[in-house]
Amino acid sequence: MDLKKFVGHLNEERAAMRVGKEGIEPNGLSLENMKGALSSLVESIVWTDQEGKIQWSNDPFDCLVEQKHKKVLGSKLIDLMPLMQNGHKLPSRLYPVNLLLDGEHQVRELYQWQKPSGKLLDLEVSGVQMDWNRSGKNAFVSFHDITEQKHTEEELREAQLQLIQAVKMESVGGLAAGIAHEVKNPLAVLQMGVDYLANSANGTGEIQAVLRDMKQAIVRADNVIKGLLDFSVSRKLEFVLSDLNPLVNRSLNLVKHELHKKQMTVVTDLAEDLPKICVDRNKMEQVFVNLYMNAIQAVLKGGTMRVKTYQKRLVKIGKVVGRRKTDIFKVGEKVVVAEIEDTGVGIPEANMDRIFDPFFTTKPLEQGTGLGLAVTEKIVQMHKASIDIENKPEGGVRVTLMFKVKGENG
Amino acid sequence: MNGHKKKLLIVEDDDAIARLLSMFLREQKFEVSVAQDGEAALQEAKSTTPDLIILDLILPSLSGEEICKAIREDDDEEVARIPIVVLTAKSADVDRIVCKVTGANSYVTKPFDRQGLLEEIRKWI
Numbered sequence: 001m002d003l004k005k006f007v008g009h010l011n012e013e014r015a016a017m018r019v020g021k022e023g024i025e026p027n028g029l030s031l032e033n034m035k036g037a038l039s040s041l042v043e044s045i046v047w048t049d050q051e052g053k054i055q056w057s058n059d060p061f062d063c064l065v066e067q068k069h070k071k072v073l074g075s076k077l078i079d080l081m082p083l084m085q086n087g088h089k090l091p092s093r094l095y096p097v098n099l100l101l102d103g104e105h106q107v108r109e110l111y112q113w114q115k116p117s118g119k120l121l122d123l124e125v126s127g128v129q130m131d132w133n134r135s136g137k138n139a140f141v142s143f144h145d146i147t148e149q150k151h152t153e154e155e156l157r158e159a160q161l162q163l164i165q166a167v168k169m170e171s172v173g174g175l176a177a178g179i180a181h182e183v184k185n186p187l188a189v190l191q192m193g194v195d196y197l198a199n200s201a202n203g204t205g206e207i208q209a210v211l212r213d214m215k216q217a218i219v220r221a222d223n224v225i226k227g228l229l230d231f232s233v234s235r236k237l238e239f240v241l242s243d244l245n246p247l248v249n250r251s252l253n254l255v256k257h258e259l260h261k262k263q264m265t266v267v268t269d270l271a272e273d274l275p276k277i278c279v280d281r282n283k284m285e286q287v288f289v290n291l292y293m294n295a296i297q298a299v300l301k302g303g304t305m306r307v308k309t310y311q312k313r314l315v316k317i318g319k320v321v322g323r324r325k326t327d328i329f330k331v332g333e334k335v336v337v338a339e340i341e342d343t344g345v346g347i348p349e350a351n352m353d354r355i356f357d358p359f360f361t362t363k364p365l366e367q368g369t370g371l372g373l374a375v376t377e378k379i380v381q382m383h384k385a386s387i388d389i390e391n392k393p394e395g396g397v398r399v400t401l402m403f404k405v406k407g408e409n410g
Numbered sequence: 411m412n413g414h415k416k417k418l419l420i421v422e423d424d425d426a427i428a429r430l431l432s433m434f435l436r437e438q439k440f441e442v443s444v445a446q447d448g449e450a451a452l453q454e455a456k457s458t459t460p461d462l463i464i465l466d467l468i469l470p471s472l473s474g475e476e477i478c479k480a481i482r483e484d485d486d487e488e489v490a491r492i493p494i495v496v497l498t499a500k501s502a503d504v505d506r507i508v509c510k511v512t513g514a515n516s517y518v519t520k521p522f523d524r525q526g527l528l529e530e531i532r533k534w535i
Contacts, residue, residue, distance in 0.1 A: 180499055181468055181499040184499035184519075184520040184521060185424050185427065185499060185520060187520065187521040188424075188427055188497075188499075188520040188521040188522065189424070189426040189427055189430065190521070191521035191522070191523065192427065192430040192431065192434065192521075192524065193426075193430060195434075195523060195524045196430060196433065196434065218521060222521055
């Protein structure tokens with residue numbers, strides 16, 4: 001029902017009653033009749049006195065707040081239903097009832113509210129201010145539960161995004177596969193040719209050195225092509241319910257040699273009893289190896305890399321996740337987090353926006369193709385996880401990976 | 411190698427790769443023949459029954475996958491059993507799948523080094 005119309009109607013009725021004698025019920029409509037009608041609506045409806053105390057509520061409201069009617073009456077609405085907005089508790093002065101009692105005529109806004117039983121609801125709250133008895137202002141408020149609707153909208157949007165991404169990747173993928181074939185054949189000729197010359201040229205050390213350089217150049221070109229293919233192949237991931245810590249350790253093992261070469265110290269702080277997460281193990285290992293390699297390449301000899309895992313419940317959503325704001329996570333959701341920190345040179349702020357761009361790199365040619373973080377970000381996105389990279393105030397970089405816990409908000 | 415040289419058939423349409431491959435494999439004491447397309451490859455396989463086939467996946471007319479299937483489904487059991495090492499220029503993921511689907515024995519991804527290829531060949535003969 002349109003609340004404004006309804007209240008307008010109510011005010012008309014009241015005016016008519018004032019004109020007539022008390023007890024006269026024009027058109028057969030009384031407050032009691034009206035209450036009866038409101039009780040049978042699906043919407044949750046309350047009205048409060050000038051202090052925000054509930055004077056009347058209908059059954060759906062009592063049901064929503066999971067309280068007995070007797071308990072509801074006389075309670076302050078703000079105490080029964082402390083609302084949240086964008087993950088923060090709504091300050092008292094901005095509470096809809098208080099806005100109305102402070103003089104707003106009408107409010108209509110989306111809020112979240114956590115039910116006593118724990119479920120987080122999205123509510124559309126609309127209210128109007130009335131002065132229908134002489135004792136002061138009243139607030140008349142209705143609550144519309146749009147949790148399901150919002151969830152469906154989000155799923156739809158997510159599906160659309162995935163579709164767009166898939167179409168994009170398909171065109172890039174087709175291109176990459178085509179290029180790969182065209183480039184890899186000549187590379188194969190070069191590689192075999194170089195091998196042939198290296199084995200037959202009983203030439204000087206100089207010739208051998210040139211051939212070694214050529215071979216390295218071939219490997220480099222091949223790595224770019226492989227990276228491009230990794231980046232574009234949008235095959236289905238094989239998700240398995242896994243523990244994070246063994247994955248962290250296995251990937252560490254893969255970069256053991258590089259760590260040793262740089263004489264680095266690795267400090268691990270892996271929380272016990274982490275909930276399992278849903279990952280494609282191979283792809284996620286690739287993510288960790290990429291991030292470790294970045295850390296290793298960023299530090300000077302003898303640097304330190306810290307790897308930490310823990311679980312937490314989100315109190316608020318981080319500022320920017322990856323490059324984009326996302327709402328893959330919800331406030332109150334339990335997540336598993338992995339942090340990788342280095343004592344390296346950090347990322348110049350000017351480059352921060354570009355670190356995930358394909359082919360963006362500041363590394364020397366033989367170290368980077370500029371595809372590492374692009375591939376990493378893509379894999380993370382396919383896991384509906386998030387990656388956040390920041391400079392630490394004390395120097396070095398911190399990478400934060402955040403994973404959904406199976407069974408938490410889908 | 412029991413006295414006589416093992417016969418290899420290289421199916422590759424890229425002249426330069428075919429030439430370098432045969433040079434290398436002859437050095438390694440194999441007997442080598444080259445076919446540049448699918449028709450020629452099938453004919454050669456049936457008439458000479460090589461000990462192993464090195465097969466490029468992307469070829470004019472018949473594709474490597476088709477050649478592979480045709481060989482595996484050949485009436486002559488000896489031909490159907492010839493080990494096949496596929497040369498591919500795709501990614502390792504794709505190659506593994508292709509290998510499974512077509513019935514090739516193994517694969518080498520381009521560019522490859524000579525030792526790697528040799529090891530793959532030696533696995534089968």
